[in-house]
Amino acid sequence: MSGKLHIGINDVLKAKSRIRQFVHATPVFTSSTFDQRYGRRFYFKAENLQKTGSFKARGALNAVTALLESNRSIPGVVTHSSGNHGQALAWAAQIRGLKCAVVAPNTSPTVKLDAIRGYGADVVICEPTPISRQETCDRVANDKGYHFVPPYDDLDVIAGQGTIAVEFLEQIPQLDAILVPTSGGGMVAGIAVAAKSIKPDIRVFIVEPNGKDVERSLVAGERLWPNPPRVLDTIADGIRLQQLGHVTWPIIQEVVDKQVFTVNNEQIIDGMKFAFERMKLVVEAASGAGVAAAMSERMHNMDASICHVGVILCGGNTDIEHLPWYT
Template sequence: MSSRETVDFIYEAHERIKPFVHKTPVYTNTTFNNLIGKEAFFKCENLQKTGSFKARGALNTILKLKKSNPNLKGVVAYSSGNHGLATAWASHLAGVKCSVVVPKTTSEFKVTAVQGYGAKVVKCEYDPISRLEACETIATKEGYEIIHTSDHDDVIHGQGTIALEFLQEVPDLDAILVSASGGGMISGIAIAAKAINNNIKIFMVEPKGKMAEESLRSGKRLWPNPPQFIDTIAEGLMSQQLGNLTFPIICRLVEKEVFTVGNEDIINGMVFSFRYLKMVIEAAAGATVAAAMSEKLKQMDPGIKKIGVILCGGNIDILKLPWYSSTYQNGPKRFKLF
């Protein structure tokens, strides 16, 4: 299916969810522009319902399910945080029962937030296989539908609504930086953005250890199996592998050059956002800020002048900010701004 054909579903998703989600603002910052030598436009999904972009895909999926099956028994999702929170919120809104499977290591901050929407939380071992198996067990036992984190058409179409709003407000963007875990958000954004402007460039941002660029360049899934989590402070970017559905979309529509950022880069992106943008963002969003600040971007085609930066979420425990960890005793970077 071509991106032009698929974008119709994204427009339909936007009409479906827009009464319930925020049209998040786009902010600019002169200090940041001076630092990177380009114009940056921040799409603030950290201000979205439930604190992340995940609300879009979860709600689109559940509303479609409810319409096609008014007797829907319930839904179940597996998530380290944001997708579970979004699924719980969307289920509460739609009047549907919900269970969320989380790793045992998930912070009580996120568990309590999920439970606040009336969802049942089930804890499992800290690995992708255990999480999926627990989810499938609940789905079979209760007759629930699984709401995938990223690898589902309706989830992808919901996330793609970000690009519709973004390019309506800033139609002449040259590129968009998007962090990726399973790849639902970047797939949806790429489908919509490339359908609107085929010349726009969509770049993936990943944490160290994801190793996506080699797979994108080869067009083959080169990750080791079984699937595993990456050691990163960005909980929302832990999955090493892109999804089976999202991978071919990304290979077709996303640039092969991938921005890889380490934990200290992510922290510096977060600190800049807190300090100068006055924005509370989580580590997965700090990754895209770090990519926009990188030497790699500065050395790219000088024709890339207007950069979209997706601030994907803001769900972080404010009492456990990573730059106060003993692992990063040197503290955040001091920026030379002018």
């Protein structure tokens, strides 16, 4: 796949076959209270209940499995991650009998770093900047001979995340749209490729924290982020990166809706609280962003033909000792 700019539904279906033995088919939750309050039918895909507590298990396991299919002699894998991809890669490496190292910024939640170590991986701490993450990761890869598995900018990772859409549309075939919390763009790229292959008229929307400003780049048709990028000031540590990836960008530009849902910290907290209190689901702030988008004025003003809306609850790895509404 390395020579291709894009992936297709066959790549996603191959990923589904590779990983189905090890990952959960996650449930879909509904809330009549939420539907009545916000005027549409909403379906919450609970990837917070996935292996390792987030959707990342899908892409990591597909990437590691594909890597071993092409090269069985590698000693291990390495990545940089704020937590969820690191946990997922550590878990996937453990399943496939590989060593693993995860480079994590010093702002990462302790609960996530402890989980990474729990899966047998080494954690290497770095500064919370994209440059420091990548430089530290490159050093570990060179020192140990490990293969780098990116958190989003990898076609096998993207294909693995796309299995969410295949599963979601099997469960709720009437979906008109899907809201996807987005960091580097691996999940939204994979979901959009798969969903639009199955149901061409479905709309796939990015959900972002304040400051990411994806819509401006999508409308302009080019990447308009500053260089070097900055880390966004948001409680949603899982979607803190400012830029979409270089591999994910052309896919997103082609298949993802140009309207973007932007949410602030207060809205994210409201989304998390609804999931905790009314749906009885432990979700992290990035998942709260998806719920907040469903609650938003932009969703309220969407065309009435969008009746059935999917929301990706992307992860549940939150530190319950430091919930954001208590800080």
